[in-house]
């Protein structure tokens with residue numbers, strides 16, 4: 001007997017959402033909850049016996065020894081993930097999960113499609129904030145790689161339609177391995193219910209707020225969402241024996257970099273409350289991991305994610321006036337804004353505009369897969385940070401030119417004073433990720449602009465398509 005959906009209704013919270021968001025989320029929640037049992041029952045693989053057992057086990061092991069036992073079943077003999085000799089063995093098997101489909105569909109790129117299964121493949125992954133921009137692209141890649149995925153999201157800065165699009169791209173077979181759970185990380189109750197209902201082998205943690213200006217105006221909101229929310233998540237993870245997490249950090253932790261490229265062991269600092277929450281959470285994970293050596297943590301420091309899945313069906317859909325460069329350019333290109341403000345042309349760079357390391361969101365999604373595989377394959381990894389960038393710096397005017405070429409649209413610009421808090425130049429050292437994760441970016445700025453334009457062209461007003469709601 002499976003009793004999944006109702007528990008999430010009771011604990012559902014929209015947190016800081018507007019009334020409209022609450023309405024949308026609730027409407028969708030009803031739709032999702034109606035859909036969940038159908039999905040679960042229509043596919044006998046969607047719930048596995050181990051999961052079911054765990055669902056009924058409401059009282060977690062109270063002390064550390066029991067917790068360890070719950071996390072890591074007996075290590076001997078070594079668990080063999082695949083018959084393929086290239087696949088590493090670890091002492092901790094991934095929990096039983098629906099078998100991955102034999103073929104991968106609609107790949108976001110070439111990396112790994114059809115390749116041998118890696119450590120952790122087929123495992124069950126909880127993705128917080130999986131309906132967001134980077135979240136949707138990563139969820140799609142996880143499905144394509146054969147993982148079973150549960151998304152928990154409160155739609156604060158995303159919409160249900162985004163997950164519907166992921167399902168559309170993934171196709172019915174892969175989508176049967178995707179479950180949505182309405183929930184808010186600020187609610188301890190929600191987190192408790194998420195983990196009590198099912199065993200997860202790992203978590204990819206995207207959920208959080210990310211607008212610099214908003215964080216200056218509402219620091220309390222940022223600490224509550226990002227810091228307290230993560231603490232609730234980790235408390236539930238540890239209680240239910242989930243010991244692997246990939247955390248969305250940011251290049252913002254390099255503050256005003258003293259030198260470029262930014263290497264992972266550079267001095268860290270924060271320039272605003274948003275950046276501080278990322279810094280605090282990096283330290284938090286280092287400290288909780290030091291106290292709990294079985295915890296495996298990878299901190300991924302994103303540089304500037306742009307672009308979209310090549311289908312043009314998922315992409316970035318910011319609420320209100322975009323803060324970031326590419327969403328703004330895209331809105332100029334489709335006629336929603338008259339011109340782009342270029343913040344500063346007096347930087348000491350080749351054309352006077354600031355330099356950033358733009359990375360294709362599909363490359364970023366692949367970076368998460370690489371990080372996850374690393375976590376599954378490395379029991380003693382501890383807590384490690386990796387940059388996810390291309391290692392190439394591009395100026396604002398170079399981005400504008402690349403976008404104009406990709407779209408065939410003229411982007412009118414207006415030179416404005418520098419934006420407070422912006423730095424001259426930020427780009428990544430990519431050596432560590434390449435060496436230790438076996439990951440490096442494959443796409444260049446032309447690819448990123450092409451895919452961004454394809455998304456914009458197909459969805460000029462984002463997922464809702466509603467011009468009135470948007471401007």
Ligand SMILES: O=c1ccn([C@@H]2O[C@H](COP(=O)(O)OP(=O)(O)O[C@H]3O[C@H](CO)[C@@H](O)[C@H](O)[C@H]3O)[C@@H](O)[C@H]2O)c(=O)[nH]1
Pocket residue numbers: 210212250251252302303304323324325326328340341342343344354355356396419422426
């Ligand atoms: O309308 C605009 C928007 C941006 N810019 C410039 O474009 C560059 C990139 O800006 P933006 O896209 O806002 O990215 P960043 O300020 O580099 O910050 C992003 O990248 C950081 C990591 O490096 C993350 O921490 C932040 O959350 C994320 O917003 C900067 O020089 C901006 O001044 C403009 O000229 N006009």
